[in-house]
Amino acid sequence: MTTTPAVPRGLAGVVVTDTALGDVRGREGFYHYRQYSAIELAQTRGFEDVWYLMVHGELPDRAAAADFAARTAALRTLPAEVREALPAIARAGAGAVSGPLAGLRTALSLLGASAGFRPVYDIGAEQRREDALAACAAVPTILTALHRLGRGLSPVEPREDLPHAANYLYMLTGSEPEPAHARAVEQYLISTVDHGFNASTFTARVVASTGADLAACLVAAVGALSGPLHGGAPSRALDTLDAIGTPDRIDGWIREQVLSGHRIMGFGHPVYRTEDPRSRMLKSLAQGFGGPLVDFAVEVERQVEAILAELKPGRELHTNVEFYAGVVMELCGLPRAMFTPTFSAARVVGWSANILEQAEDSKIIRPAARYVGAPPPQPVPAP
The missing domain is CATH 1.10.230.10 (Cytochrome P450-Terp, domain 2)
Incomplete structure (x- = not known):
């Protein structure tokens, strides 16, 4: 007879894989991205530098930073198929508590289809990274457009000349933000890029372990984040x-x-x-x-x-x-309905980094459950 090992509820403290992306040391009140303190990064670096770190495993020099910022800024504009569908998505989710976050699930699915995202199992590391960059750059544009459309306003097109956080606030409000507000939001975004194996990150990795495409992994993560015990x-x-x-x-x-x-x-x-x-x-x-x-x-x-x-x-x-x-x-002028969506605009970078890391391992995540129902087999009653 095979015995199933006992585990704590919610898998609390159970180590399920190895990661080079970061860790949370709860008893010390410390967490890190790669080898750097996440808080120190938030205090000293811009969002794009931390994004680069999560994708490439090192901080960029000035030339690499400028190139990465330009590359990702060019990806902010949505494909026509996604842009044209956003008004209907916004109308459908107008009464939803989660609003733009609910719409993000639909829009990400459409983005993956229109961009031709293929299963991570079937493509190489470079294409996976390109898909991840495209999705992460598009998420702020999707969220701000859904928010504005839901309030009867026209979406604001992204600007490539603004840094990531400043552009996010610009697309949300239609006005270029005060530098102090942009920097404060940027520091918040950096501080929430990743945080160990939380529910949404683990969900993204489970789906990635099946070899699914990057958009499918992100949709699953957004679904986990939408729960009030996680991101609300x-x-x-x-x-x-x-x-x-x-x-x-x-x-x-x-x-x-x-x-x-x-x-x-x-x-x-x-x-x-x-x-x-x-x-x-x-x-x-x-x-x-x-x-x-x-x-x-x-x-x-x-x-x-x-x-x-x-x-x-x-x-x-x-x-x-x-x-x-x-x-x-x-x-900083963000409406409360956009607090959790703003969190997702940062966490999508961490999710993507975890998806890329998980895609390097071909083993599917397939845990077991302990059956506690009526003892089988029972005779099937006659109809």
Whole structure:
């Protein structure tokens, strides 16, 4: 009789493969892309440099950086078949909670078909990289167009002369962004490119292990991200601030939520057992802007951590990336409906890097499940 090894729920802590892309060291409050601190990269480099690092395994020199930025900027314009379909996709998803994120699944499928993406199993590494670059460059254009179309506005065509983050804000608003806003969003995007084997990244790799085309892998990842337990918390964290309203209501509101068993959005993380380094960086960015929203968020953080320490002793519960991400994006003029889509515009680079890495391994990911139903075989009853 073959016995199936016991594993923790959700595969927590189970190592399923080797990767050279990065890691999350939760007890240390540290994560990295390749051999570099992700936070240090966000503080010192541009988005295109980090994108290059994830694809090529090294940071570019100035010449390579300029060439890569020009190549990817030229890929921002959507194929005609995709562009023409976006109004219908936007109309179909107008009432959906996930809005542009739901539309992205359809648009990515169409992009893969119109661009002729072939199964990663059937093509070489160079073509896989080209497909990945095309998809990653197109995602911000798709998301911003769907957002604007959903509000009765015309899409804004991408500009090749703007860096990745600035172009994203330009396509979203129709105006060239303030440099401080563009840089803050860029740092947020860099900090969320990759983060270990989270649900969407693992999903992308599972589909890649079947040899499917790159668009299929990304559609699956977007589907995983759309779940509120994964990518939906930035706007919910701001909703918490709205629900509290004023500093004098913080203590009573938080205690009521905790004692009722409700989760405080923006606090706690399944991996980190100390402060989330992304939250620390984004808090610093928010405080650089200043203002009533930032002051209120800082006070809410202080009181929530104190209350959680009192009511849940022994547990390390701090702000995660979503708490201050929502604050920073609000300050930079992004609508809340675009918080999670903006996250996906960054994470698509990490997903693609994981897909490329997985495609080098021809072994399909095929785990087992332990059957716990009625003992078979049972006689089939007569009709």
